[in-house]
Amino acid sequence: MKLPVISKDQREIAIDCHTHIHHEDVSLIELILHCKNIGLNMLTITDFGETNNFPLYEEDRRKLEAKMGYSSERIKESAIVVYQHSDIPIFTLVRGQEIRTPQGDVLAIAPDQRVPTDRSLSYTLECMRDQGSIIIPPHPFTGIHSGIGRKNLEENLEFWDAIETFNAQNICLFPIGPLNQTQSNNQAEDFAEQYDKAKNANSDAHRQITEIARSHTYSAEQIDFTTLDRFQKTLRLALRDPTDLHEEHSSKYSFLKWAVPLYAQKIRSKFKKPRT
Numbered sequence: 001m002k003l004p005v006i007s008k009d010q011r012e013i014a015i016d017c018h019t020h021i022h023h024e025d026v027s028l029i030e031l032i033l034h035c036k037n038i039g040l041n042m043l044t045i046t047d048f049g050e051t052n053n054f055p056l057y058e059e060d061r062r063k064l065e066a067k068m069g070y071s072s073e074r075i076k077e078s079a080i081v082v083y084q085h086s087d088i089p090i091f092t093l094v095r096g097q098e099i100r101t102p103q104g105d106v107l108a109i110a111p112d113q114r115v116p117t118d119r120s121l122s123y124t125l126e127c128m129r130d131q132g133s134i135i136i137p138p139h140p141f142t143g144i145h146s147g148i149g150r151k152n153l154e155e156n157l158e159f160w161d162a163i164e165t166f167n168a169q170n171i172c173l174f175p176i177g178p179l180n181q182t183q184s185n186n187q188a189e190d191f192a193e194q195y196d197k198a199k200n201a202n203s204d205a206h207r208q209i210t211e212i213a214r215s216h217t218y219s220a221e222q223i224d225f226t227t228l229d230r231f232q233k234t235l236r237l238a239l240r241d242p243t244d245l246h247e248e249h250s251s252k253y254s255f256l257k258w259a260v261p262l263y264a265q266k267i268r269s270k271f272k273k274p275r276t
């Protein structure tokens, strides 16, 4: 099993802001041990729409003390902070959402409450901002994964805390055409440079623990865990001023493992005739 190697300055934290990890595949204890093992400090679960794994992890939290001797605390409904011996957290699990709008997808990191889905991009962004959420457009230049594209990026520049410039799932299945998504990472990077926006790298791991942190972002910002407001503000600063990015693509096998069933289902539902 190949793990992403995270060996950076101890003063920095490593963050993966974009994952679809399901509670039925990975328990909270497994998640903590895995992330501690690879050196990932913070992981955000960005469920699509109304699916909601975070409360299930919250239910696991009370087992931590009994089984592992770890203490933990909640930051309202938005994060679980885990401690081993000292006041310094060994791991933070953050609640997020990947929200589909008619214009494409946006990531909400640590919103105060759940953000409504299937509304316009402008309504969604206003709602995210009202809730103090960190806002990142994921894979903005991919057609097949519902990127929002250049026009929407440019029209909403004020909202972006960072641009996802490297998504580990943007791989090359075939060197030409839509099956080569590596160019879309380059386009996002060019856009971030053109508009002086922070760059952000994420795994976009789908239900596979080994894909967590395949790509991730480093920051030297001190995160304040005392209140949700301070947590949101310091995490925002961290993501607006990263020190480095780890950029590594997912393997074709890992990509196909989640993408084939998902797209097969999409195609089936498209061609399924409504019952009369």
Ligand SMILES: [Zn+2]
Pocket: 018, 019, 020, 046, 098, 138, 204
């Ligand atoms: Zn995603």
